[in-house]
Amino acid sequence: MSQKVAELLLRLEKRLDRSAIVSADEAGPRYREDPDGKTSALPEFVLRPRTAGEVSDILRLCNEARQSLVVQGGRTGLAGAARIQPGEAVLSLERMTAIETPDREAATIVAEAGAPLQMVQDAADAAGLLFGVDIGARGTATVGGNVATNAGGIRVLRYGMYRAQVLGLEAVLADGSILTSLKGLPKDNSGYDLNQLFIGSEGTLGVVTRACLRLHPKPATEVNAFCALASLDAAIALLGLLRQRLGPLLSAYEVNFAPLYGAMVAGMDAPAPLPVGSPVYVLAEIQGSEPDRDGERFAAVLMQAVEDGVIDDVVVSQSPREFRALWAVREDANRFLFSIKDLVGVDISIPLARMGTFLREAEAAIQAVDRNADIYVFGHLGDGNLHYQVRTVDPAAAYDIVYRGVAEAGGGVSAEHGIGLDKKEWLHLVRSDAEIAAMRRLKAAFDPNNILNTGRVFDLAPAASIRDVPPQ
Amino acid sequence: MSQKVAELLLRLEKRLDRSAIVSADEAGPRYREDPDGKTSALPEFVLRPRTAGEVSDILRLCNEARQSLVVQGGRTGLAGAARIQPGEAVLSLERMTAIETPDREAATIVAEAGAPLQMVQDAADAAGLLFGVDIGARGTATVGGNVATNAGGIRVLRYGMYRAQVLGLEAVLADGSILTSLKGLPKDNSGYDLNQLFIGSEGTLGVVTRACLRLHPKPATEVNAFCALASLDAAIALLGLLRQRLGPLLSAYEVNFAPLYGAMVAGMDAPAPLPVGSPVYVLAEIQGSEPDRDGERFAAVLMQAVEDGVIDDVVVSQSPREFRALWAVREDANRFLFSIKDLVGVDISIPLARMGTFLREAEAAIQAVDRNADIYVFGHLGDGNLHYQVRTVDPAAAYDIVYRGVAEAGGGVSAEHGIGLDKKEWLHLVRSDAEIAAMRRLKAAFDPNNILNTGRVFDLAPAASIRDVPPQ
Known part of the structure; x- marks a missing residue:
C-alpha cells in the first residue's frame, strides 16, 4: 500500500464506520467479477457508505487525495464501466438499498441507488402501480446503475428510457457537494434540470445516491403474442399497424431472427411456441385497462394481419401462464448466448x-x-x-x-x-469531435481532478480544461 | 456606438449578408415588445442569421469581442428572458423557420429553431401524425424558445414536457462550436446526451438552431368534457379515477376555479357550458383510437362519477364544434386576464x-x-x-x-x-446553494465569457469559475 493510500485511509476511518472500509484482501473476488469475463484489477480498497453524507465525505477526501474511484452498482452493465482499473478504489452502493413506500396519489417512489430494479418493481406492484422499466438483469441491476446508464429494456416503446422515469435525483459531486432534487414534480422549470447530467453519463460526473421515480397505473390486462414473419420488412409493417390500431396499448415489440431462434429452440426445455423455419419472429405485448376487451382487440388486429399476409403464423397468450411462457422464450436468448465463449x-x-x-x-x-x-x-x-x-x-x-x-x-x-x-x-464513429469536446468540458467542470470512473466513456488528458478545447 | 461595437460590426459584415445585420434604428420597436409590458433597452444591433454556420460565426465573433447577446424566438416566454438589457445585441432566429417533411415511419420531424410551434403541429397533422405539445402561444412561440424553456402546456399529462419530444438538437456554443445530434434515434446511449443541456436552460448555455422532434400517431377520436365540482379534493379524486379507468386515453385535465370562471363567463360572447356557482371547474380530454367507442367509454366513466357524487354537473362534447367550444372556454382565461392591468x-x-x-x-x-x-x-x-x-x-x-x-x-x-x-x-427559495453553484459551473464551462442571455436564470459574477465554488 502506498503512503498516499495509507494516509487517505486514515482520514476515511475518521469519517466512516469500520464496516464501510474493506481492504483489498478482505474484499475477495466479488467486486472483480465481470459478466464479460474480462480481468479486473485488485482494488486499492473498497468503500461501502450507508448515506449520501458518507458518500460526500468519501468523494471530498478522495478528491483531495486524487484517489480514483470506480462506482459499482449491480455490475451488470456489460460495457466495462464497473470493471476495476489499476490504482482505483471501489465505491460500492451495496449498503444503500432502502426504498420508501410509494406515494400512490403522486405515483412516485423514492429509492436509494443500491436498490435492485426488481425491488422497485415489486414495491410499485404492491401499491397497485407499475414501474415502466424492465430488463433481464432486474434482480441485480441497481437504481443507481440504471440511472447512470439510462437503462432501456423491453418497454421503452410504452414508457420511455430510464430518463423518462426520473423525476428527481440526489447526487454527490466529486468535491463532495450534495445536489438534492427529490420533490417529484412532474412539471418544474425552476432553473436548470441538473438531474439530466447524471442520467446516462455512467458515473463520470457524480455519484447518484437516491432517485425519485415515476410510477404508472398498473395495467389490468397483459397479453402477448408470438408471430412468425417472412421478413424484417413485414415485422416493421406489423409494428406500424399495431401502433396505429392499438395506440398506447402496445407495450413491447421484440424481435428474434431465424438462426438465433432455431438455435435457442434446439436447446429449450419447453416446446417452441412456433415452428422454426421463418426468417423473423416477433414478440408483441399489450398492456390495457379493459380485461374483457383488450385481448380480443389485440387478437382481432393480429388476425387481420394474418389475413392481409403481414404475419405468417401467430400464437396469442390465453392465460398468465402462457403469457409468462412466451416471455421466457424471449429471455432464453440470453441463456443461449451466454453459453457461447468469446462471442x-x-x-x-x-x-x-x-x-x-x-x-x-x-x-x-x-x-x-x-x-x-x-x-x-x-x-x-x-x-x-x-x-x-x-x-x-x-x-x-x-x-x-x-x-x-x-x-x-x-x-x-x-x-x-x-x-x-x-x-x-x-x-x-458516431459522435463528432465537437460533441466529444463538449463531453470533456462537462467532465472538467464537474470532476476537474478526473477521479470518478476515470476513462469511462472517453479519455480526458490529465491537463485538459475548457481552455484546451478549440472551437470546432 | 462604441468603438468596440463598431469594430465588431465590421467583422460581422465580412461574414454575414447585409440583411442579417440590422441597426438599432432600423430595427424599430419589434424586438423590444414585451407581453408583460416591461421596458426593453434599445439593442446595440440585431442579427438575423439564416444558418447554423452563420450563428456559429456570430457567436465566435461576439464571444471574442465580449458582446452580450439576447437570443429571441417568439418573445412570448413571459419571464423576461427575451427582454433586451442595456448593452445587449439581439440574436433573432426569425429567418430560420424551415421545417422538413415529417418522417412518417420514424414519426419524427426536423425543424429550425425559428419555426413557430403551430407550423410543426400543422406539418405533423398533414402527415397523419400529432405533435404532443400545445400551448396558447402556438402561433408565435418558436421551436427554439420551446426547447429553451422546456415548454409544457395542455397535454403534458399524455405526452410529457417538451423535453420528452426532443430526439435531437443542433446547438451552437458561445465559442462557435456546432453540436449536431439530429439522428432521431429513440434509444441511444452512445456517450453523454448533450441535448439535455439546452432544454430548459433558457438560452444561457448555447443557441439551439434545429431540433428533431418526436411525433405521435394522430388520435382518431378527441372528446372533451366540462365538469363542475364541489371542491379541489373532488377534482383530484376525479383525476385519479380517469387515470385509473381510462389509462393513457386521458390527454388533458385543466382546472378553473370559481371566481375566475364567473368573471370570464360574464364577458364571454358564447353561452357558458355550465352555470356559475360551483367552486371548481375542470376540462378533461381524451384522445383515442376507436371512434365508435372512446366517447361512450369516457361518458360512462363521467356518468358513474356523477352518480358517485364526485362530479356535480358535466357536459360532454358531441361534435368537433362542441369540442372546440369547450376548449375556447378554457383559452378564454387568457383573454380575460390579459385585459387586467398590473396583475x-x-x-x-x-x-x-x-x-x-x-x-x-x-x-x-x-x-x-x-x-x-x-x-x-x-x-x-x-x-x-x-x-x-x-x-x-x-x-x-x-x-x-x-x-x-x-x-x-x-x-x-x-x-x-x-x-x-x-x-x-x-x-x-426552491433550489439549494449547491444546486445554483452547479448551474454556475455549467454556465462557466459552456459560456466562460458570459455572453449568452447574461443574467437570465441566475447571476454569474464576472470572475466566477469552478474554482470559486466551495464544496457544500
Whole structure:
C-alpha cells in the first residue's frame, strides 16, 4: 500500500464506520467479477457508505487525495464501466438499498441507488402501480446503475428510457457537494434540470445516491403474442399497424431472427411456441385497462394481419401462464448466448428505415472475412435497438464491420448499455469531435481532478480544461 | 456606438449578408415588445442569421469581442428572458423557420429553431401524425424558445414536457462550436446526451438552431368534457379515477376555479357550458383510437362519477364544434386576464397532496394584506401546475406570499415558463446553494465569457469559475 493510500485511509476511518472500509484482501473476488469475463484489477480498497453524507465525505477526501474511484452498482452493465482499473478504489452502493413506500396519489417512489430494479418493481406492484422499466438483469441491476446508464429494456416503446422515469435525483459531486432534487414534480422549470447530467453519463460526473421515480397505473390486462414473419420488412409493417390500431396499448415489440431462434429452440426445455423455419419472429405485448376487451382487440388486429399476409403464423397468450411462457422464450436468448465463449456482442441502434440494408451488408462483410461465422440477432425492434452477436474466428474484424456499418446507417454504438471502457474506441464513429469536446468540458467542470470512473466513456488528458478545447 | 461595437460590426459584415445585420434604428420597436409590458433597452444591433454556420460565426465573433447577446424566438416566454438589457445585441432566429417533411415511419420531424410551434403541429397533422405539445402561444412561440424553456402546456399529462419530444438538437456554443445530434434515434446511449443541456436552460448555455422532434400517431377520436365540482379534493379524486379507468386515453385535465370562471363567463360572447356557482371547474380530454367507442367509454366513466357524487354537473362534447367550444372556454382565461392591468401572475407547480392547503393559506395571507384582492386561478391540474393571478394594491406582498408558500409546499416557482429575468430573485427559495453553484459551473464551462442571455436564470459574477465554488 502506498503512503498516499495509507494516509487517505486514515482520514476515511475518521469519517466512516469500520464496516464501510474493506481492504483489498478482505474484499475477495466479488467486486472483480465481470459478466464479460474480462480481468479486473485488485482494488486499492473498497468503500461501502450507508448515506449520501458518507458518500460526500468519501468523494471530498478522495478528491483531495486524487484517489480514483470506480462506482459499482449491480455490475451488470456489460460495457466495462464497473470493471476495476489499476490504482482505483471501489465505491460500492451495496449498503444503500432502502426504498420508501410509494406515494400512490403522486405515483412516485423514492429509492436509494443500491436498490435492485426488481425491488422497485415489486414495491410499485404492491401499491397497485407499475414501474415502466424492465430488463433481464432486474434482480441485480441497481437504481443507481440504471440511472447512470439510462437503462432501456423491453418497454421503452410504452414508457420511455430510464430518463423518462426520473423525476428527481440526489447526487454527490466529486468535491463532495450534495445536489438534492427529490420533490417529484412532474412539471418544474425552476432553473436548470441538473438531474439530466447524471442520467446516462455512467458515473463520470457524480455519484447518484437516491432517485425519485415515476410510477404508472398498473395495467389490468397483459397479453402477448408470438408471430412468425417472412421478413424484417413485414415485422416493421406489423409494428406500424399495431401502433396505429392499438395506440398506447402496445407495450413491447421484440424481435428474434431465424438462426438465433432455431438455435435457442434446439436447446429449450419447453416446446417452441412456433415452428422454426421463418426468417423473423416477433414478440408483441399489450398492456390495457379493459380485461374483457383488450385481448380480443389485440387478437382481432393480429388476425387481420394474418389475413392481409403481414404475419405468417401467430400464437396469442390465453392465460398468465402462457403469457409468462412466451416471455421466457424471449429471455432464453440470453441463456443461449451466454453459453457461447468469446462471442462478439454489440448493443446497437439503427433507424428502422436502414435496418434491412445494415443487416444484409454487415452479414455479407462478416462472412467475407469468416465464411463460417454465425450471426445471432435479437432485440427491441420497436426502439430500433438490436443485440447483434457474432461467433467468429476474427472478432476484431466483426466489431469493426458492425460499428462502421452502424455509423454509416446513422445509428448508435450503444443503445442501452453505455460506452464504459469497452466501447470508447468506437465512440468517435458516431459522435463528432465537437460533441466529444463538449463531453470533456462537462467532465472538467464537474470532476476537474478526473477521479470518478476515470476513462469511462472517453479519455480526458490529465491537463485538459475548457481552455484546451478549440472551437470546432 | 462604441468603438468596440463598431469594430465588431465590421467583422460581422465580412461574414454575414447585409440583411442579417440590422441597426438599432432600423430595427424599430419589434424586438423590444414585451407581453408583460416591461421596458426593453434599445439593442446595440440585431442579427438575423439564416444558418447554423452563420450563428456559429456570430457567436465566435461576439464571444471574442465580449458582446452580450439576447437570443429571441417568439418573445412570448413571459419571464423576461427575451427582454433586451442595456448593452445587449439581439440574436433573432426569425429567418430560420424551415421545417422538413415529417418522417412518417420514424414519426419524427426536423425543424429550425425559428419555426413557430403551430407550423410543426400543422406539418405533423398533414402527415397523419400529432405533435404532443400545445400551448396558447402556438402561433408565435418558436421551436427554439420551446426547447429553451422546456415548454409544457395542455397535454403534458399524455405526452410529457417538451423535453420528452426532443430526439435531437443542433446547438451552437458561445465559442462557435456546432453540436449536431439530429439522428432521431429513440434509444441511444452512445456517450453523454448533450441535448439535455439546452432544454430548459433558457438560452444561457448555447443557441439551439434545429431540433428533431418526436411525433405521435394522430388520435382518431378527441372528446372533451366540462365538469363542475364541489371542491379541489373532488377534482383530484376525479383525476385519479380517469387515470385509473381510462389509462393513457386521458390527454388533458385543466382546472378553473370559481371566481375566475364567473368573471370570464360574464364577458364571454358564447353561452357558458355550465352555470356559475360551483367552486371548481375542470376540462378533461381524451384522445383515442376507436371512434365508435372512446366517447361512450369516457361518458360512462363521467356518468358513474356523477352518480358517485364526485362530479356535480358535466357536459360532454358531441361534435368537433362542441369540442372546440369547450376548449375556447378554457383559452378564454387568457383573454380575460390579459385585459387586467398590473396583475400579479405566477406559474407554479405544487404537489397535488399539498395544493389545497397552499391555496387556502395563500388566499388568507393575501387577503390579510389587501382584503379587496381578487385571486384568479386556473391551470394544468393533471401536472400540478397552476397559473395563479392576483389583482391587488400590494403586488410585492402577493409575490412574496405566493412564492414562499410554493417553496413551503415543496413546489416550483416556475412550472413551464422558466426563470428568465423576472423570477430569478425567487430561485433560491426552491433550489439549494449547491444546486445554483452547479448551474454556475455549467454556465462557466459552456459560456466562460458570459455572453449568452447574461443574467437570465441566475447571476454569474464576472470572475466566477469552478474554482470559486466551495464544496457544500
